[in-house]
Amino acid sequence: MSRAPFDWIDGESERRERAGLVRTLRPRAADQDLLDLASNDYLGLTRHPAVTGGAAEAAHRWGAGATGSRLVTGTTALHTELERELAAFCGFEAALVFSSGYAANLAALTALGPHGSLIVSDAGNHASIVDGCRLARARTEVVPHASPEAVRKALETHGGPGLVVSDSVFSVDGDAAPLTQLAAACREFGAALVVDDAHGLGVLGEGGRGALHAAGLAGADDVVATVTLSKSLGSQGGAVLGPARVVRHLVNAARTFIFDTGLAPAAVGGALAALRHLRAEPELAARARSVAAELHGRLTAAGHLAVRPDAAVVSVRAPSPEAAVAWAADCRAAGLVVGCFRPPSVPDGISRIRLTARADLTERQIDSAVGTILRTAPTA
Numbered sequence: 001m002s003r004a005p006f007d008w009i010d011g012e013s014e015r016r017e018r019a020g021l022v023r024t025l026r027p028r029a030a031d032q033d034l035l036d037l038a039s040n041d042y043l044g045l046t047r048h049p050a051v052t053g054g055a056a057e058a059a060h061r062w063g064a065g066a067t068g069s070r071l072v073t074g075t076t077a078l079h080t081e082l083e084r085e086l087a088a089f090c091g092f093e094a095a096l097v098f099s100s101g102y103a104a105n106l107a108a109l110t111a112l113g114p115h116g117s118l119i120v121s122d123a124g125n126h127a128s129i130v131d132g133c134r135l136a137r138a139r140t141e142v143v144p145h146a147s148p149e150a151v152r153k154a155l156e157t158h159g160g161p162g163l164v165v166s167d168s169v170f171s172v173d174g175d176a177a178p179l180t181q182l183a184a185a186c187r188e189f190g191a192a193l194v195v196d197d198a199h200g201l202g203v204l205g206e207g208g209r210g211a212l213h214a215a216g217l218a219g220a221d222d223v224v225a226t227v228t229l230s231k232s233l234g235s236q237g238g239a240v241l242g243p244a245r246v247v248r249h250l251v252n253a254a255r256t257f258i259f260d261t262g263l264a265p266a267a268v269g270g271a272l273a274a275l276r277h278l279r280a281e282p283e284l285a286a287r288a289r290s291v292a293a294e295l296h297g298r299l300t301a302a303g304h305l306a307v308r309p310d311a312a313v314v315s316v317r318a319p320s321p322e323a324a325v326a327w328a329a330d331c332r333a334a335g336l337v338v339g340c341f342r343p344p345s346v347p348d349g350i351s352r353i354r355l356t357a358r359a360d361l362t363e364r365q366i367d368s369a370v371g372t373i374l375r376t377a378p379t380a
């Protein structure tokens, strides 16, 4: 009997359904009346008039699309302006903008992890790092979470060229990587350090200059950062920051740069406006951190288990995947949007609801969010 080409998908769907792991899209209305603690808009800039104005002006001036690859027609003066200002702000020699943070991670790992080299990757790293490791010609060794000792052992055993890659702040629990110790391990073995600062830019370091700036590692000739423009900067896109020779190499070797249409001018203009806004209002970064600390403090005081947040991500443990889903749904019904993490997205099998602090939350909104979370919490 002949089978249609996609019949196998039905089996996959049934398995997913049985395990309660079906994902569906929930379109968001432009004017929804919900308190949002699930977005990554840490500084509340995505709807700031300066940022939407910067995006609109860029679209009017440069067009809706970049028109081609960055190497052909897709580099506008606006792209280079953003690269210059972003590098200077974060303390790096140079920067290169990509169409997403995902593409920036693929670029850094594939172009800097050639055949014969070793990539040492933290077990808690973001999926885009995992995929970058899979695409790179280097061999990848995944090491236990936040373990400089395991990193040291991996580099020592390999002996050849090496690169260590880590999130600066991990998406699931919001804990920070031990960057100083990782850099020391790298330096002991002549390895490069690549840090994904997606959750650190705009939140950590002086005025939001990021985790590497805070650790005194920004601008070092053996350190590279990747960032997204879609969280604190409220726009879209990504970037790699590092020594100028690394950036020149990426222009020539990174396939997600060469074979991808340049970032849309509106996204560039929005990110640039957000960066300038952050420079003018450096206290936004500390405010996002203090909102996170307050959410954490009040929820743990009420008996909930949560890792102390190092940036703006606050994860609260739920007793089971079903309880996490029900908790998030009850919050939504009460007007509060929170994230929900459950296996297989969490490697340790522990389900959580996940809150992202925002610098623009008022005390009243924080009170209301905490009240809703406590009122809807699963009974143990």
Ligand SMILES: Cc1ncc(COP(=O)(O)O)c(C=O)c1O
Pocket: 100, 101, 102, 103, 105, 126, 128, 167, 171, 196, 198, 199, 228, 229, 230, 236, 237, 238
């Ligand atoms: C740690 C981390 N790295 C990379 C990315 C990807 O960034 P983007 O959404 O810009 O592709 C994300 C965002 O989801 C992230 O959380």
